[in-house]
């Protein structure tokens with residue numbers, strides 16, 4: 001195998017093209033839009049820029065945000081000072097950065113739309129308006145609305161979050177996240193260089209209820225949105241039972257990023273997994289490029305993904321519903337964490353790790369329940385002790401004024 005066609009030039013396709021070109025493949029990347037403002041928050045976590053340090057090294061292309069205002073229903077907001085900033089990219093800039101790297105590595109970029117793929121005895125024909133392209137192997141990186149349905153994840157509406165939002169020509173330095181007890185998802189306000197991306201994503205929720213919640217949120221904070229550009233899009237969020245049978249590769253092709261359903265079903269983070277799957281795809285193709293080894297590509301790629309992150313994302317899929325909607329009488333997990341963060345350093349650290357991507361999902365359930373039970377008890381005890389001490393102080397003051405004494409007791 002010598003020539004590879006990569007269809008789609010988002011983070012997944014650009015990374016795959018770069019990795020393949022660096023390994024000496026003849027790579028053609030095609031995208032109908034090339035660098036464009038794909039509907040997205042553009043949030044890049046510490047997990048992503050630790051693995052890909054170049055993401056943090058072009059300071060003009062992103063905003064590094066150090067504060068996050070967390071809200072849940074009517075709970076008092078909590079302002080989290082981030083230990084590791086979140087980088088917020090305009091997607092046009094991020095895509096351009098990654099496409100430039102692919103081109104510098106030797107990939108040929110072509111701005112066109114592929115309408116269909118056809119398997120031939122020697123490889124592939126990629127159909128487009130006018131002529132066709134030929135390639136030995138195809139990587140589909142066509143995103144969540146993959147028009148080449150036969151070559152990627154076979155997901156249905158139950159495997160997706162709906163995301164709607166606005167780009168607003170405003171400036172702010174703070175990142176806002178709002179949770180609702182009725183929504184398996186969240187609302188965000190992400191500051192970017194010269195504008196703000198606001199949106200709301202959720203699974204199984206009604207689109208008009210989500211839109212009304214978003215517009216109410218903006219109205220209540222006096223954020224003008226009526227002149228903003230509206231968008232609606234999908235975020236893959238596979239159900240737990242769909243991860244083991246997720247179709248990511250087949251004879252002569254493999255899929256990367258959203259086209260393969262590779263998004264964190266709890267947070268909706270997809271940029272990191274798009275980039276990582278593109279990188280893993282390139283590694284896998286180079287190891288299995290010749291002769292009979294090519295037949296092993298689907299299994300090898302599936303295993304590489306499983307070892308790297310899909311096992312974790314399958315756990316996230318199991319946690320998502322209970323995390324957002326589960327209520328043990330004291331509110332949902334986000335609400336309780338936000339309420340307790342101001343009193344409890346463990347909860348604050350847990351929130352830091354969730355935002356930065358440092359918290360793995362295999363340990364999350366134990367950490368959340370440990371924090372929200374043992375630690376809640378410790379926090380409540382401390383809170384009650386200090387309230388009691390205040391009351392005793394007040395009692396002493398009152399006694400000094402009235403001449404009476406409150407009964408003494410031990411906390």
Ligand SMILES: Cc1cc2nc3c(=O)[nH]c(=O)nc-3n(C[C@H](O)[C@H](O)[C@H](O)COP(=O)(O)OP(=O)(O)OC[C@H]3O[C@@H](n4cnc5c(N)ncnc54)[C@H](O)[C@@H]3O)c2cc1C
Pocket residue numbers: 007008009010011012013030031032033034038039040041042043044112113114115141142143144146147148163164165199233234235256257258259263268269270271272274
């Ligand atoms: C509203 C919203 C907010 C999000 N916020 C975040 C966030 O803050 N952080 C985060 O990590 N993730 C976020 N995500 C997820 C993230 O946007 C995706 O996971 C990521 O873009 C996936 O990258 P990709 O390369 O797989 O696909 P895309 O970025 O979708 O790229 C696909 C490319 O394929 C091209 N294409 C499609 N069909 C064809 C065709 N037939 N011929 C030629 N070209 C074609 C398109 O033009 C496009 O450029 C968000 C998603 C949404 C919808």
